[in-house]
Amino acid sequence: xxxxxxxxxxxxxxxxxxxxxxxxxxxxxxxxxxxxxxxxxxxxxxxxxxxxxxxxxxxxxxxxxxxxxxxxxxxxxxxxxxxxxxxxxxxxxxxxxxxxxxxxxxxxxxxxxxxxxxxxxxxxxxxxxxxxxxxxxxxxxxxxxxxxxxxxxxxxxxxxxxxxxxxxxxxxxxxxxxxxxxxxxxxxxxxxxxxxxxxxxxxxxxxxxxxxxxxxxxxxxxxxxxxxxxxxxxxxxxxxxxxxxxxxxxxxxxxxxxxxxxxxxxx
Numbered sequence: 001x002x003x004x005x006x007x008x009x010x011x012x013x014x015x016x017x018x019x020x021x022x023x024x025x026x027x028x029x030x031x032x033x034x035x036x037x038x039x040x041x042x043x044x045x046x047x048x049x050x051x052x053x054x055x056x057x058x059x060x061x062x063x064x065x066x067x068x069x070x071x072x073x074x075x076x077x078x079x080x081x082x083x084x085x086x087x088x089x090x091x092x093x094x095x096x097x098x099x100x101x102x103x104x105x106x107x108x109x110x111x112x113x114x115x116x117x118x119x120x121x122x123x124x125x126x127x128x129x130x131x132x133x134x135x136x137x138x139x140x141x142x143x144x145x146x147x148x149x150x151x152x153x154x155x156x157x158x159x160x161x162x163x164x165x166x167x168x169x170x171x172x173x174x175x176x177x178x179x180x181x182x183x184x185x186x187x188x189x190x191x192x193x194x195x196x197x198x199x200x201x202x203x204x205x206x207x208x209x210x211x212x213x214x215x216x217x218x219x220x221x222x223x224x225x226x227x228x229x230x231x232x233x234x235x236x237x238x239x240x241x242x243x244x245x246x247x248x249x250x251x252x253x254x255x256x257x258x259x260x261x262x263x264x265x266x267x
Contacts, residue, residue, distance in 0.1 A: 017222050019168035019207040020245045026057035027166055027242040028250075031064055031227040032095065032211040033081075035071025035121055039237035040080055042260040043252040047239060050250060050264075057243065061088065062164060064211040064227070065095025065173035065191070068157075069118030071232040075125040075153070082156050094160035095173040095211065096191045102157055105145060108138050115141075118232075123148070162190045165206065169242060174212035175224065182206060197224070209240060218249055 021027060028047050033040050051059050067081055068074035084090050101122060104111035115123070115138075123141070124133060126148045136144065163185060164171040170182055175197030177189040182205055189197075194213060203223045211228035213219075218238060219226035227249075231237040235254035240247060248266045255261070 017203065017207065018245050021167040021169065021242045023244070024058055025166070025243070026051065026054065026059045027169075028059070028061045029064060029171055029209055029227065029240045029242065030062065031229060031238045031240075032066035032214075032231060033063070033071070033077050033237060034066055034069055034097070034118065034232040035074040035077055035125065036231040036235075036237060037071075037073040037076035037080060038258075038260060039231050039235070039252040039254060040077055042262065043237055043239055043250065044080070044084060046250050046252065046262045050241070054243075059089065061090045062171055063090070063092045064171065064209070065093045065160070066097045066211060066228075067092075067095070068101055068122045069097045069114075070121055071118075072121060073125050074122040075127075078153050078156065082153075091164060092160045093164065093171060093173050094157075094162055094187075094191055098157045098160060099191055102154065105142065105149075105154070108142060111138055111142055162187050166242065168206055170204075170206040170208050172208060172210050175210045176204065176208055178202075178204070200224075209242075 030043065047061065061084065063081060067077045081092065097118065100110055100114040100117070101119065104114040104119065120133065123145065124130060128144070128148060165182065170176065172190045174191055174193045176182065176185050177193060178196060178200040198213060208224040210224060210226055213226055214228050214230040214233070215226050217229065225240065227238045227240050229236040229238045229251070237252045239250045241250060248264065251263045253261050253263055
């Protein structure tokens with residue numbers, strides 16, 4: 001009787017949405033690395049250990065984009081990510097910082113924007129001395145980058161995907177445009193969207209796992225899950241593990257002295 005009254009007056013709590021990955025699959029989805037190779041090194045080991053302990057599955061690692069900029073070793077992150085893809089199944093999503101980086105080789109205005117938003121650290125990570133960097137005009141720097149950044153790195157970044165569908169989930173760097181179906185999303189939204197996506201409160205056709213916007217902790221809004229925990233700023237790099245109808249997180253966390261520990265949490 002009491003349950004009937006609650007239903008009539010809309011007092012019942014809505015059931016939590018249960019999203020599922022395809023049977024037999026395990027996905028490790030890594031948030032924005034932003035040049036923190038130290039954290040990625042530790043997280044890679046933790047993921048490999050976790051996958052071995054979790055039992056047999058068709059496992060895929062996914063980078064959600066923004067491997068580069070802001071942190072101290074973007075060149076090292078690119079090298080590690082590319083090498084990891086030769087060792088196991090790894091997929092890479094394009095972020096807005098990869099897009100800026102690639103466009104900066106041909107467009108001086110994009111280069112200026114790129115340098116103001118963490119690109120300087122990326123250039124320096126390829127071995128350019130700070131004194132030399134400070135002396136160069138934008139046009140000279142653009143020319144120097146042609147030789148400084150290996151062609152294989154640029155080709156690697158150019159190969160990144162825009163979106164991945166995993167059962168009831170969609171993986172995208174920034175999010176999706178709420179006004180468009182999943183199969184009609186535009187690259188600009190997938191890499192850059194923010195407020196229109198974040199403010200949307202209604203369920204999407206899929207649960208969206210995204211980066212791009214920094215949260216102090218994993219932001220689980222049921223219809224979207226933000227896993228950019230600001231590695232370059234907070235020293236916390238997050239991977240979400242998706243398997244069946246369960247989710248959990250693995251985080252590499254640096255303390256004030258630079259020591260890195262691993263934290264695991266069941267969602």
